[in-house]
Amino acid sequence: MAVYQAAATLVAHLLFYLLCAVVIAFVGYCLYVWYIHKKYDHIPGPPRDSFLLGHTRAFMEEMKSDRLVHDKMLEWTEMYGPIYRLNSFHNVSLVVTCPEATKEILMSPKYIKDPAVYKRLFHLFGRRFMGHGLVTAVDHDIWYRQRRIMDPAFSSSYLRGLMGTFNEKAESLMEKLGEIAEDQSTATMHKLVNCVTLDVICKVAFGVDLDLLNNPQSPFPHAVELCLQGMIHCLRDPFFTFFPKNKKKVQEIRDAVDLLRTTGAKWINERKSAVESGEDVPKDILTQILKSAEELQVNDKEDNERMLDNFVTFFIAGQETTANQISFVLMELGRHPEILNRLKEEVDEVIGTKHEIQYDDLGKLTYLSQVLKETLRMYPTASGTSRWLHEDTVISGFKVPGGCAVLFSSYVASRMDKFFKDPLKFDPERFDPSAAKPYFCYFPFALGPRSCLGQVFSQMEAKVVLAKLLQRFEFSLVPGQSFKIKDTGTLRPESGVLCKIKYCAQSRS
Template identity: 80%
Template structure:
């Protein structure tokens, strides 16, 4: 007969065994971490905050204090050189700012993306997020199949046909700015251009008219904001979900992801049905994707999930990066009246008073292109990328064992004196057509085969919107606002870029 005392004895023994096992496992893990330290500690780098946590406490301090983590990377690059080590538990990453290594690892297709970062972006807190989309796919075959599907939707001939949409959506912003000028109220330029760029990507990519400059109750802007916050917490803070105070935030982020993927599934299925029924459908990016996917027989359940992955990718990246670039450009133009005057003179010379900007006009706005490129140098909206080192190698004279991540930050390399003279100065002449081209230290859209598919799309849109603003309006920055950068995974102006708006002398047509 089993007595209570017997059960107590067995429970006590089990507890002892579990504690012993946990202790042995912990010691074994510590020995493993120590082995990793010995393997990579010949590489220079900042002292670890903690034996096990490595530099995680520093990352959390920087994030929680709302500083830009890439400023810390820049500080360490200037102290420890073009290749230095950072630790996180048993993981090791090297931050690389050497142009030759940047060329080697980003231009070659043989180096896959860092599995730690991009597997974390597969889902957010257990909810599928970017999945195996173009940005996150690590398997070359999966990535290449998707790239073939997407390429026709971003061809030069197709992008030329988008000028009408760019003009139309930009005109809606002009109408809103006219109202702001007449009412003499302060314009939050980041908020406004954010609405425009999300309107553009939804119309151009999915044939949906959100009209966010009038539809203030749309849930999508806040959903995107929550997803970006989730990315930062999920990648940088391994303890975020352990604190009860974050439970509500985690749930909000999961609901935001659900909203985007559910919306994407509805729009994709509606378009599929329309195509199957022979209905007239917009010749937009979604139609192009479905058409090419059918030709490649990409119609199973996983292919549908991949379409959703790319829907979320385009939905967020298609508006976030362009909006941030435009906001920073307006901020810098407001801080530099001479540069602003020169940009306005070029716009007036090329466009005059006509409202419709043609594709051929974009090529004539060379100084405006320089302004936008210089903006991305100082404020790369997607500042970093990473690769996985599969074999031992030597980088800038440092022997590097296989099995670690390589981090490349355009923010770091673009703000170093060795890359650009007086790097913190806003100077569009760095990108004058006759100036020397930066040697693998400027890559706001990454480099090589995995560079951003939508970069031409983004820059066409940014140029149309900014040219129209300069053509029609004068703006001045509201005194006293912060010009700091807010790090939300992407980089955006902390203040929103608050401006006073008025008509140009020839601006109101």
């Protein structure tokens, strides 16, 4: 009996000491949070919802209410100025819209991407996701090594050679729209365009023809959708995995990541084997990557994993952002018939009745370029980027201690009347070649050395798809649909852009 009493006493003491240690650790952490508050509280910002959670609850409430988080950030920018503070536990982020600071920080390679954000995308709920790919690599040397491998695959001479694929896949969409016009049914344009852009990236990057417009049972579009959902939960909802009701969704997202990486490994290994055996292989992005990797002697296990990281990155970013941009263009053209008519006139003049759009035609579609740029101003599909401030600096007159993240929102900056007159008006004339260029407040593809590698590719593809569509069809928006923006990690039209389609008179003749 005495032994049991002694053991019970020992356990009680251990529990007491453990409790004391937990209390001391918690108090110590609270003191550290208080120190961080004191360090940055001279910078303006909205009141914190709580001492520890900071502004986390406000963002979660925006997400749960289906409002756009970026609109809340725009509201706070208008209230607190060109720099304001956001808190979450011991982390501080500064939202900056000062053009001079935007130029200084984004254009310089010394400011790395924010590790707290991009390292969360290394894994997605325990599965390696984007890893150390081009978008997520924080270390400059790792990023630069990969960029050297990728650059030749996005050179102007190589992109010029992609026009055949752009035309081919856009033709598949025209055939599908022709069927819809004949049936007089409703086209969900975002879904259709999403299939086309995913087809394009798979064909030009990996030599694989998915033919998604005629293969609606393919698992890949849904897998991309699930991965995007997982990204937004990982970045904005730190408690998502703790709720049992989310267990099924978490597993679905893990399975989607597994599908993409398994598929990537299969396609990469098949191409490697074909190259090694001397077979004729497509002169696509994957072949170029393998060629560059061999020249640079990068072929260890981690390099192979990074190939998969970039496979996932291209698979998602290479189609999602372009599809969203094209969908927003169609939504705005449907709301502005005068812009649509002018655009059709330009397409008729430059393209005429040609079946195949040439590379040189794209440069002549100047008003279409303006429409695309204005669309990205109002609806930047990738809403912003962030950098890590590693040293003390001054932004807009405020001394900012090093050791915090700096957020640059293209969505917020592009919707400020300080930078764009009547910012909620869709006006392609802002980007007329003779108009003054925005000064570091317009960056839908980011800026500086870490700007988007695929931006020219994306705009070429968008031009081909839109020019063919405007050449052959007339469309009108289905009345009563929403024009709200849906945030799925990228920004897309909530309604899917529902349209009625009919042939143009000349395309019938």
